[in-house]
Amino acid sequence: MLKPHPESNLTTNVLVLGSEVIEMLKNKKSFVIVEKIMQDFLRKDRNRTPELFMDALTFLFIIGLVEYKGYRVKLKRHGTTQTSLL
Numbered sequence: 345m346l347k348p349h350p351e352s353n354l355t356t357n358v359l360v361l362g363s364e365v366i367e368m369l370k371n372k373k374s375f376v377i378v379e380k381i382m383q384d385f386l387r388k389d390r391n392r393t394p395e396l397f398m399d400a401l402t403f404l405f406i407i408g409l410v411e412y413k414g415y416r417v418k419l420k421r422h423g424t425t426q427t428s429l430l
Contacts, residue, residue: 356391361400364388366409366419375416
């Protein structure tokens with residue numbers, strides 16, 4: 345189970361950041377350039393880094409929530425509804 349350390353900064357936790365990436369991709373119907381999403385991600389908090397973004401995006405890819413295609417990503421859709429994790 346992924347469980348953050350009690351003293352960790354939740355604003356930079358991969359699970360929290362992953363949920364924010366999902367929110368950023370939620371209304372996009374087609375693939376979006378990774379760099380565009382990363383720039384929006386970095387603007388939200390000065391403590392965020394490109395490495396944190398890539399960790400969050402990698403986590404979402406591993407659990408099957410995003411598709412990756414030639415430097416572009418999009419949220420996976422399952423049938424007519426989004427996955428139950430959202």
